[in-house]
Amino acid sequence: MKEPVQKEYPRQLEGEKVPMVRFRDVTKRYGDLVVLDSLDLDVDEGEMVTIIGPSGSGKTTVLRMLMALEKINSGIIYVDGQPMTHMPKNGALTWADEKYLRRQRTNIGMCFQHFNLFPHMTALENCIEAPIQVLVLNKKAAVERAEGLLDMVGMLEKAGEHPSRLSGGQQQRVAIARALAMRPKVLLFDEVTSALDPEVIGEVTQVIRKLVNKHNLTMLMVTHQMGFAREISDRVCFFYDGKIEEQGPPEEIFGAPQSERTQQFLGAVLEAT
Amino acid sequence: MTYFEFLNTYGPQLLDGAVTTALQTLLAAALAIGIAVVMGLMRLSHNRFVYGAATVYIEVFRGTSLLVQIYWIFFVLPLFGLTLEKFTAGYIAVGMNLGAYGAELVRGGILSVPRGQWEAATALSMSPAIRMRRIIFPQALLKMLPPWGNLLIELLKGTALVALISVTDLMFVARKINGTTYLSAQAFGSALIIYYVMSRSVITPFMRWLERVMTRKLGRA
Ligand SMILES: Nc1ncnc2c1ncn2[C@@H]1O[C@H](COP(=O)(O)OP(=O)(O)O)[C@@H](O)[C@H]1O
Numbered sequence: 076m077k078e079p080v081q082k083e084y085p086r087q088l089e090g091e092k093v094p095m096v097r098f099r100d101v102t103k104r105y106g107d108l109v110v111l112d113s114l115d116l117d118v119d120e121g122e123m124v125t126i127i128g129p130s131g132s133g134k135t136t137v138l139r140m141l142m143a144l145e146k147i148n149s150g151i152i153y154v155d156g157q158p159m160t161h162m163p164k165n166g167a168l169t170w171a172d173e174k175y176l177r178r179q180r181t182n183i184g185m186c187f188q189h190f191n192l193f194p195h196m197t198a199l200e201n202c203i204e205a206p207i208q209v210l211v212l213n214k215k216a217a218v219e220r221a222e223g224l225l226d227m228v229g230m231l232e233k234a235g236e237h238p239s240r241l242s243g244g245q246q247q248r249v250a251i252a253r254a255l256a257m258r259p260k261v262l263l264f265d266e267v268t269s270a271l272d273p274e275v276i277g278e279v280t281q282v283i284r285k286l287v288n289k290h291n292l293t294m295l296m297v298t299h300q301m302g303f304a305r306e307i308s309d310r311v312c313f314f315y316d317g318k319i320e321e322q323g324p325p326e327e328i329f330g331a332p333q334s335e336r337t338q339q340f341l342g343a344v345l346e347a348t
Numbered sequence: 349m350t351y352f353e354f355l356n357t358y359g360p361q362l363l364d365g366a367v368t369t370a371l372q373t374l375l376a377a378a379l380a381i382g383i384a385v386v387m388g389l390m391r392l393s394h395n396r397f398v399y400g401a402a403t404v405y406i407e408v409f410r411g412t413s414l415l416v417q418i419y420w421i422f423f424v425l426p427l428f429g430l431t432l433e434k435f436t437a438g439y440i441a442v443g444m445n446l447g448a449y450g451a452e453l454v455r456g457g458i459l460s461v462p463r464g465q466w467e468a469a470t471a472l473s474m475s476p477a478i479r480m481r482r483i484i485f486p487q488a489l490l491k492m493l494p495p496w497g498n499l500l501i502e503l504l505k506g507t508a509l510v511a512l513i514s515v516t517d518l519m520f521v522a523r524k525i526n527g528t529t530y531l532s533a534q535a536f537g538s539a540l541i542i543y544y545v546m547s548r549s550v551i552t553p554f555m556r557w558l559e560r561v562m563t564r565k566l567g568r569a
Pocket residue numbers: 105108110128129130131132133134135136137
């Protein structure tokens with residue numbers, strides 16, 4: 076159930092430095108289970124923020140709410156200064172309708188743990204479908220854009236293959252190209268290497284590394300690869316029970332975690348690997 | 349009279365009947381597919397009137413006998429000012445009936461497409477219509493084809509009932525021959541064989557072929 080907008084939130088974010096993503100008091104419940112508990116989180120433009128934490132702590136939910144795959148119960152999310160979960164109407168903010176959400180979603184791209192490529196389309200077709208259908212790009216421009224991106228992820232040679240003929244690592248690289256083809260401002264990764272065989276994890280992390288170095292893209296990444304998170308993140312957020320228990324630069328979180336829960340989690344994870 | 353002589357005499361009539369049965373089947377199938385897609389999609393609607401209308405339709409047509417439906421459309425609708433020719437009444441009744449079963453196949457096929465596919469399409473900002481047409485339905489179609497093969501065979505068999513409103517289909521011809529000659533074994537035996545051939549050497553291979561083509565087109569070969 077959605078609740079009425081309880082607080083007055085600004086209709087848009089203005090000022091010197093507007094964050095690319097802002098969560099304010101965001102609460103998400105499934106029945107009685109509170110999955111996100113009044114979450115506040117800002118991500119700056121071009122920042123790479125990694126979310127770590129135990130299973131069930133709400134990491135995936137953060138990304139799904141930002142992608143507007145489901146609705147939040149209360150609070151508000153802004154993307155690039157504009158409300159995402161709400162829309163202006165008669166001078167006030169109301170809950171966003173489907174049409175508004177669809178427009179806002181174009182700002183955000185998402186890569187999933189299980190890739191979710193469209194099995195009935197080739198790698199190239201996967202990458203041109205939404206640009207053509209949603210952004211109304213002509214086919215030539217869409218193909219050009221898609222080929223450039225497939226080349227960037229090292230998949231141009233396999234552009235004509237269907238997903239069933241590709242390995243997990245290759246599929247995930249196509250999925251990244253597909254998300255980028257929409258030219259999003261924010262890119263979300265939900266455990267994109269968790270379903271992969273160990274020997275192909277590197278090819279996907281290599282692509283993400285490239286994105287961090289090359290683009291002014293804002294990224295939010297959920298991962299269990301602590302080494303990679305440490306290497307690549309500008310900031311690491313440790314989630315516990317739907318809240319950010321601790322956050323900071325990777326050296327601090329991994330080097331000298333303050334919270335006991337963070338210490339325990341990292342201890343357990345490092346022991347397992 | 350040998351069976352050969354029987355065929356010589358009555359073969360042409362039986363063939364005419366078989367052609368009518370084939371036409372009834374084709375027209376009813378086209379109608380059933382159209383109804384199934386529309387009703388199947390309506391059953392997935394969040395609008396409870398749309399959902400409710402489809403549910404009522406499916407319940408009524410699945411919950412009552414096809415023969416009664418044929419009689420209704422042919423004998424009762426004229427009382428409300430809608431008179432249909434018997435040929436038309438026949439395939440419309442069969443199509444509407446089997447369409448109700450098909451609707452559940454469509455609904456089931458669509459729901460069997462994994463949630464990740466819906467979410468990936470949504471994350472790419474696709475509208476529900478584009479998502480259904482370009483992403484979900486093509487995948488659902490592939491999963492639906494085998495049960496549709498069975499349904500079309502049911503439909504072919506169902507058309508035999510239109511003989512009861514005097515559509516001159518295969519069953520009608522067989523009954524007529526039986527009525528005038530009392531050669532029951534030959535008349536109904538021939539009908540049996542023709543129905544069997546139509547389902548097993550026309551519909552089944554056609555559906556297999558369609559499955560192969562679709563599988564190849566959808567890249568899962
Ligand atoms: N659709 C849903 N219905 C009910 N509970 C859900 C649903 N999705 C997630 N949850 C619950 O929300 C909690 C957080 O899930 P999630 O964000 O996926 O955790 P994480 O990604 O950190 O492992 C879990 O307890 C999970 O069971």
